[in-house]
Amino acid sequence: MPELPEVETVRRGLLPVLAGHRLAVVEQRRSDLRFPLPVDFARRLAGRRIENIERRGKYLLIRLDADEVWLAHLGMSGRFCIDGPDTPAPGPHDHVLLRTDSGVCVRFHDPRRFGFMDLVPAEALDRCPHLAGLGPDPLGPAFDGAYLAGSLAARRTPLKAALLDQRVVAGMGNIYASESLFRARLSPARMAATVGGKRVDRLVAAIKEVFAEAIAAGGSSLRDHRQPSGELGFFQHGFAVYGRAGEPCPGCRCQPARTGGIRRIVQSGRSTFYCGLRQR
């Protein structure tokens, strides 16, 4: 399930095979993913040169010649696969097939089709609906304690729900929200507006650390995520709390027999994992 670290891993994997190359062949195998693809999508991509690939939050920004941007969101099960010179016969979930001018085949595969793509003029990027409301990238300098405290101050929601709002932190998702809150020793149920001062500084540091470590590990491969090369990410082995309900907390000596260990609760319809002793 692609959150920021998984999307960044995909970006880094695609960059060497796509940047600087032209798309010699583009095949679009259905007219819609989550939303309809742009009219003439494959035809508009064919022959184009890819200048660079950037990321904003969970969005890939594939910069094309003629100042146009191919926007791609992986949804929950979207995957770009680098197949090399020979692509296997496309399966039912292979929706977009590419071949570059150097003969490398790349496939967009998305069983659940929650992913989507768009083509946007570069000058319109900042006001396009997908990106316009996004908050700062958590790894950048604009994401600091003062910003986050201000962003949380007016929110009357549990802290974890606020973190999942892409206007607050672009790229946060369900797994890394639990992991970041554990590292910051903050309860996911605490009201967002009560997080300031040292608490918010701990949270900013925790988010930056967790994301940096997850990117270094190639993301987390639970079900869907793979690096474009096909390699697995391995940050899932570093989860402190996610998916570990009932296990002892790795940060304190609490005994699961007495405390229940790591708890799973549901907030806004999503699972949250935390230690009720360590996180306040």
Added chain:
DNA sequence: CCTTCTCCCTGCAAGC
């Protein structure tokens, strides 16, 4: 405006 809920889609795993 703000927050919460529901739905989209499929594969997988657990339970009967």
Added chain:
DNA sequence: TGCTTGCAGGGAGAAG
């Protein structure tokens, strides 16, 4: 074995 059920999750839009 085979069926049903529930869960996973990002984001849009509806509902409150």
